Amino acid sequence: MTAPDFLVNGPADAPASFIFAHGAGAPMDTSFMNRIAEGIATAGFRVLRFEFPYMAGRRTGGSKRPPDRQCVLLDTWRNAIAATKGNGALVIGGKSMGGRMASLVADESGINGVICLGYPFHPPHKPDKLRTEHLKSIISPTLILQGERDPFGTRAEVESYQLSEAVTLEWVPDGNHDLSPRKAAGQTVETNMARTVTAAVTFLENVIPR
Numbered sequence: 471m472t473a474p475d476f477l478v479n480g481p482a483d484a485p486a487s488f489i490f491a492h493g494a495g496a497p498m499d500t501s502f503m504n505r506i507a508e509g510i511a512t513a514g515f516r517v518l519r520f521e522f523p524y525m526a527g528r529r530t531g532g533s534k535r536p537p538d539r540q541c542v543l544l545d546t547w548r549n550a551i552a553a554t555k556g557n558g559a560l561v562i563g564g565k566s567m568g569g570r571m572a573s574l575v576a577d578e579s580g581i582n583g584v585i586c587l588g589y590p591f592h593p594p595h596k597p598d599k600l601r602t603e604h605l606k607s608i609i610s611p612t613l614i615l616q617g618e619r620d621p622f623g624t625r626a627e628v629e630s631y632q633l634s635e636a637v638t639l640e641w642v643p644d645g646n647h648d649l650s651p652r653k654a655a656g657q658t659v660e661t662n663m664a665r666t667v668t669a670a671v672t673f674l675e676n677v678i679p680r
Contacts, residue, residue, distance in 0.1 A: 475526075478516065479507045491572060522542070523546065558678075560582055582678075585612075585615070643662065
């Protein structure tokens with residue numbers, strides 16, 4: 471499997487790079503992905519986005535296939551990491567499925583950290599189908615930015631989970647799976663996106679080797 475094609479934001483000589491993968495249902499250049507990538511790049515970091523094979527196939531006119539098997543998703547991540555290591559600190563992560571797959575290869579990959587946005591702790595309406603086993607023992611510094619009312623893991627649910635001390639949870643006020651709040655909550659999408667970018671940038675700053 472060859473290295474994926476990257477969509478790059480930010481300077482090539484940045485002190486840290488963030489490889490940012492999309493979720494299961496949408497490509498790497500949605501409004502959400504653009505806002506996060508551009509916000510982090512504006513702070514002086516390099517952001518590299520890529521698409522898993524099934525999503526790249528849709529872009530070139532292929533059928534709307536479901537996500538690849540997990541082994542393919544993980545190998546795609548490994549190839550993306552191999553293609554970018556050796557240029558400053560490296561953090562990996564992504565939206566939902568992309569972040570989950572990143573967290574599964576983190577400890578084997580020698581990266582500096584993981585950022586997950588809207589981690590899919592369980593499928594919606596299936597709180598007993600947890601996807602947290604590896605998060606109990608992960609040793610890579612991991613930031614999870616989670617909406618308080620995310621149907622893939624609400625604040626009330628997630629705060630009861632046993633997670634590694636390497637995992638930091640940052641709660642996005644009234645956020646859903648896209649971290650967006652309800653109008654009646656007194657928050658705005660812009661405020662939540664800015665909060666998310668700030669938390670990600672702070673994390674990147676903290677994992678740069680001194």
